[in-house]
Amino acid sequence: MRPKVLAGNWKMHKTQQEAVAFLQEFLGKLVDTPSDREIVLCVPYTCLSVLSKSLHGTRVKLGAQNVHWADQGAFTGEISPPMLVELGVRYVIIGHSERRQYFGETDATVNQRLKAAQSHGLTPILCVGETKAQRDAGETENHIFQQLALDLVDVDQSNLVIAYEPIWAIGTGDTCEETEANRVIGLIRSKLQNPDVPIQYGGSVNANNIDAIMAQPEIDGVLVGGASLQPESFGRIVNYKPL
Numbered sequence: 260m261r262p263k264v265l266a267g268n269w270k271m272h273k274t275q276q277e278a279v280a281f282l283q284e285f286l287g288k289l290v291d292t293p294s295d296r297e298i299v300l301c302v303p304y305t306c307l308s309v310l311s312k313s314l315h316g317t318r319v320k321l322g323a324q325n326v327h328w329a330d331q332g333a334f335t336g337e338i339s340p341p342m343l344v345e346l347g348v349r350y351v352i353i354g355h356s357e358r359r360q361y362f363g364e365t366d367a368t369v370n371q372r373l374k375a376a377q378s379h380g381l382t383p384i385l386c387v388g389e390t391k392a393q394r395d396a397g398e399t400e401n402h403i404f405q406q407l408a409l410d411l412v413d414v415d416q417s418n419l420v421i422a423y424e425p426i427w428a429i430g431t432g433d434t435c436e437e438t439e440a441n442r443v444i445g446l447i448r449s450k451l452q453n454p455d456v457p458i459q460y461g462g463s464v465n466a467n468n469i470d471a472i473m474a475q476p477e478i479d480g481v482l483v484g485g486a487s488l489q490p491e492s493f494g495r496i497v498n499y500k501p502l
């Protein structure tokens with residue numbers, strides 16, 4: 260049985276004070292959450308230290324939103340794997356489409372980041388997905404297969420989560436039909452050496468569509484942006500009800 264991984268990606272939202280206030284309310288919503296679910300909060304670097312302390316002794320795992328491949332060095336603005344490990348970080352998002360689109364991440368640097376994260380015991384959440392133009396041109400499968408082929412070179416598939424995030428569904432309210440997300444995720448799985456890699460769906464997941472998404476057999480969890488910012492909506496997401 261593949262684990263269910265429900266991760267929030269706060270992107271560039273929340274000060275430390277706001278993060279602590281979120282957590283106080285959110286933890287209260289986990290009292291009856293089934294134990295088969297892994298709950299992760301991927302927060303801004305500036306919130307890691309305070310949340311590391313606040314999450315101690317809870318079931319919520321701490322995640323970051325990117326990591327450099329070197330342990331240290333002259334890389335202004337970057338954060339290394341040992342820096343994350345020291346703060347109790349367990350997961351790290353790598354290759355999010357916003358990093359690829361706005362900050363020049365390539366499949367080659369994504370691959371380097373994945374291997375470095377794993378070599379320090381971090382579990383990467385690798386994001387892949389197509390643009391609207393690629394989907395309209397019938398290029399979805401080829402694009403994703405190419406991302407996987409380049410990103411996963413020499414990557415350990417026993418310590419990996421993949422998130423299928425169609426770019427046109429991110430932050431738009433235009434959620435990918437759950438059966439279509441299930442289809443693409445099945446295709447992603449067919450390209451993996453390890454069929455037990457948990458594969459998430461991401462893109463306008465919310466409290467209203469989570470039950471239908473999680474009812475799909477290939478979908479092992481979700482990567483949630485906007486709806487992870489409020490304790491109420493993210494609480495409902497982690498407490499999804501299997502249909």
Ligand SMILES: O=C[C@H](O)COP(=O)(O)O
Pocket residue numbers: 268355424428429430431432461462463464482483484485486
């Ligand atoms: O990492 C999360 C995704 O980019 C989805 O964001 P969203 O839930 O706001 O659409």
